[in-house]
Amino acid sequence: xxxxxxxxxxxxxxxxxxxxxxxxxxxxxxxxxxxxxxxxxxxxxxxxxxxxxxxxxxxxxxxxxxxxxxxxxxxxxxxxxxxxxxxxxxxxxxxxxxxxxxxxxxxxxxxxxxxxxxxxxxxxxxxxxxxxxxxxxxxxxxxxxxxx
Amino acid sequence: xxxxxxxxxxxxxxxxxxxxxxxxxxxxxxxxxxxxxxxxxxxxxxxxxxxxxxxxxxxxxxxxxxxxxxxxxxxxxxxxxxxxxxxxxxxxxxxxxxxxxxxxxxxxxxxxxxxxxxxxxxxxxxxxxxxxxxxxxxxxxxxxxxxxxxxxxxxxxxxxxxxxxxxxxxxxxxxxxxxxxxxxxxxxxxxxxxxxxxxxxxxxxxxxxxxxxxxxxxxxxxxxxxxxxxxxxxxxxxxxxxxxxxxxxxxxxxxxxxxxxxxxxxxxxxxxxxxxxxxxxxxxxxxxxxxxxxxxxxxxxxxxxxxxxxxxxxxxxxxxxxxxxxxxxxxxxxxxxxxxxxxxxxxxxxxxxxxxxxxxxxxxxxxxxxxxxxxxxxxxxxxxxxxxxxxxxxxxxxxxxxxxxxxxxxxxxxxxxxxxxxxxxxxxxxxxxxxxxxxxxxxxxxxxxxxxxxxxxxxxxxxxxxxxxxxxxx
Numbered sequence: 001x002x003x004x005x006x007x008x009x010x011x012x013x014x015x016x017x018x019x020x021x022x023x024x025x026x027x028x029x030x031x032x033x034x035x036x037x038x039x040x041x042x043x044x045x046x047x048x049x050x051x052x053x054x055x056x057x058x059x060x061x062x063x064x065x066x067x068x069x070x071x072x073x074x075x076x077x078x079x080x081x082x083x084x085x086x087x088x089x090x091x092x093x094x095x096x097x098x099x100x101x102x103x104x105x106x107x108x109x110x111x112x113x114x115x116x117x118x119x120x121x122x123x124x125x126x127x128x129x130x131x132x133x134x135x136x137x138x139x140x141x142x143x144x145x146x147x148x
Numbered sequence: 149x150x151x152x153x154x155x156x157x158x159x160x161x162x163x164x165x166x167x168x169x170x171x172x173x174x175x176x177x178x179x180x181x182x183x184x185x186x187x188x189x190x191x192x193x194x195x196x197x198x199x200x201x202x203x204x205x206x207x208x209x210x211x212x213x214x215x216x217x218x219x220x221x222x223x224x225x226x227x228x229x230x231x232x233x234x235x236x237x238x239x240x241x242x243x244x245x246x247x248x249x250x251x252x253x254x255x256x257x258x259x260x261x262x263x264x265x266x267x268x269x270x271x272x273x274x275x276x277x278x279x280x281x282x283x284x285x286x287x288x289x290x291x292x293x294x295x296x297x298x299x300x301x302x303x304x305x306x307x308x309x310x311x312x313x314x315x316x317x318x319x320x321x322x323x324x325x326x327x328x329x330x331x332x333x334x335x336x337x338x339x340x341x342x343x344x345x346x347x348x349x350x351x352x353x354x355x356x357x358x359x360x361x362x363x364x365x366x367x368x369x370x371x372x373x374x375x376x377x378x379x380x381x382x383x384x385x386x387x388x389x390x391x392x393x394x395x396x397x398x399x400x401x402x403x404x405x406x407x408x409x410x411x412x413x414x415x416x417x418x419x420x421x422x423x424x425x426x427x428x429x430x431x432x433x434x435x436x437x438x439x440x441x442x443x444x445x446x447x448x449x450x451x452x453x454x455x456x457x458x459x460x461x462x463x464x465x466x467x468x469x470x471x472x473x474x475x476x477x478x479x480x481x482x483x484x485x486x487x488x489x490x491x492x493x494x495x496x497x498x499x500x501x502x503x504x505x506x507x508x509x510x511x512x513x514x515x516x517x518x519x520x521x522x523x524x525x526x527x528x529x530x531x532x533x534x535x536x537x538x539x540x541x542x543x544x545x546x547x548x549x550x551x552x553x554x555x556x557x558x559x560x561x562x563x564x565x566x567x568x569x570x571x572x573x574x575x576x577x578x579x580x581x582x583x584x585x586x587x588x589x590x591x592x593x594x595x596x597x598x599x600x601x602x603x604x605x606x607x608x609x610x611x612x613x614x615x616x617x618x619x620x621x622x
Contacts (some may be wrong), residue, residue, distance in 0.1 A: 008542035049322035056156035
């Protein structure tokens with residue numbers, strides 16, 4: 001017996017069965033879905049949500065402890081940028097509040113006072129280091145000729 | 149991993165407003181549509197009935213010729229589509245192979261929306277903690293789950309040990325508003341310039357973030373689409389879907405990426421530039437395919453979208469036929485809703501020709517392709533039963549099966565996938581694609597008639613054996 005007629009019959013039967021199966025399954029799916037239909041709820045303009053974040057005090061404590069280790073190894077090649085990136089979570093705390101959100105008053109006032117204190121006129125330049133800065137006395141005594 | 153760390157809790161207010169069309173009577177609109185279509189069809193039948201006696205054709209020969217001409221056109225388009233996609237995917241892979249790592253590594257927020265994912269949310273977060281990247285945070289958005297998802301997610305909040313450093317995990321518990329609004333809540337809360345949106349049931353491969361972020365060095369790139377793979381394999385249905393993801397979805401995405409016009413950023417993994425999302429107007433919940441809708445909005449704003457094959461997200465595929473139909477029903481109607489939202493650009497190529505082209509391709513694949521496939525199969529069944537041409541269906545199947553086998557071989561070789569999946573290509577088109585196409589056509593009809601639908605939720609299996617990610621413990 002030739003192969004092609006046999007294969008043709010198999011494929012024909014398979015296709016018909018798939019057709020019936022697909023349509024049957026679809027009807028069954030629609031019947032089941034129909035039972036589970038829910039009513040649409042009207043949308044409020046805004047909703048209350050709960051925000052759960054890690055307690056920053058805990059992290060800050062851990063960070064401080066890390067900084068106090070005298071034998072903290074710094075591998076050669078690690079730049080200041082990568083150190084800043086590693087500490088991103090603790091720093092991000094002082095960046096502006098996320099858009100689209102309003103904190104409840106108590107929480108926000110506490111947070112804001114800390115940020116304001118940190119960014120006050122007296123303190124805002126304290127985070128910069130004096131690395132590479134040459135005092136005017138040293139500069140004058142260096143003996144180098146300066147154009148004025 | 150250190151669970152149940154000390155946390156801060158605060159009540160926040162989330163804006164829930166979205167632009168909605170007001171004053172539109174939908175029921176009347178759909179009734180009008182059905183009436184107009186009925187009148188047009190009746191007119192067409194009357195014209196044929198009136199003009200047929202003036203031609204040399206009988207009614208049966210007209211039907212025969214019309215079907216054959218339609219089939220030849222369909223076969224022609226099918227072949228052109230296949231080879232165009234193959235060539236473009238090949239060119240893309242060539243280009244991608246020589247792409248250099250530019251070292252770009254910005255801070256990224258990973259948004260994980262979860263709804264009743266208690267069984268698998270932990271595994272998803274473990275996979276995120278194992279990412280080969282330094283600079284990121286995780287924001288879980290619990291979309292009003294009714295199971296134990298909230299408790300599990302709360303236990304994960306804190307600074308958990310990642311691969312290189314402690315990773316901050318935050319949680320937003322909001323009432324059930326849908327996936328789009330859950331993702332928006334996470335994006336609003338995030339302060340990062342780049343956000344990775346994923347599904348709560350997906351797990352990312354370690355190199356995903358590193359390989360995807362580097363493309364943002366190009367300021368024109370607004371988003372990077374990831375590569376979705378099936379997690380729960382070794383079952384007939386899920387293996388077929390695994391092949392479909394590799395052959396059908398990823399190959400098309402590679403081809404589209406060559407011209408930077410990926411038409412759908414998949415829900416399980418998509419990385420976005422915040423500026424691009426803001427310009428596009430965030431996720432919308434007025435369609436059931438929020439990922440397709442956002443992608444079209446990004447393309448409309450002239451942003452380029454790239455596909456990164458190494459940004460892999462493993463996701464659970466439906467295991468039963470009913471779940472599969474549920475998923476595809478939602479996808480089809482969602483895509484049609486998205487196309488409908490952008491219909492003005494569909495007929496106006498002067499605004500953005502790339503976007504118009506993408507919309508036409510999507511319309512063809514959502515509307516014409518499944519209808520033609522069903523019509524072709526119905527024709528061959530009819531010809532075999534009533535006229536005894538049973539060999540026709542064999543040649544049709546054999547031609548398509550060879551095409552599928554070759555494509556599957558190419559895709560599996562490129563993606564270094566399991567070789568055993570190739571053999572599924574033999575029955576892929578005749579069984580799997582036919583089922584999917586029937587579902588697509590039915591969904592299209594329902595969308596056209598405006599029948600209401602619900603989002604639906606797939607049952608999860610908790611396939612922890614499928615992919616075990618090594619997690620750091622503290």
